[in-house]
Amino acid sequence: MERKQFLQNLGAGAAFALVFPCLNGCSKDGAVGGLPVPTGIDFTVDLDSQEGAPLQNNGGFILKQFVVVAKNLEGQYVAASQVCSHQQTEEVRFVENDGGIYYCSAHGARFDQTGKPLNSITSNPLKIFQTELTGNLLRVFE
Ligand code: FES
Structure with a gap:
């Protein structure tokens, strides 16, 4: 069986996982630039779960799928890329300064x-x- 046929037999999702295992970054320190801006985003967060707990409070945030x-x-839910538009590091966070902004600690973009x-x-x-x-389910999507 040729590689192409093998990948076709696996299906697109599995083939993608095999071919691009580090697409979202394999860095140990999380400070490597050049990461792709997330695309195809569509996930939910249960606000009652441990994962969603930080989103109970104004100014709280979580990181999921970059x-x-x-x-x-x-008190509104907002979402942005964790990958910065400057040099594509994953350092973007939500901060309460200036009424609530996104801030990248790599070089200070706001x-x-x-x-x-x-x-x-x-x-x-x-x-x-x-x-x-x-209800208690927050959907994040494009
Ligand atoms: S990579 Fe975010 S400010 Fe430079």
């Missing part, structure tokens, strides 16, 4: 909640994701 999911200071750059570190907007709350 997405920063936050509850902003007004972005508002629409992804608009707030300083001169980069002019590239940060990718933003949609959120939808149904």
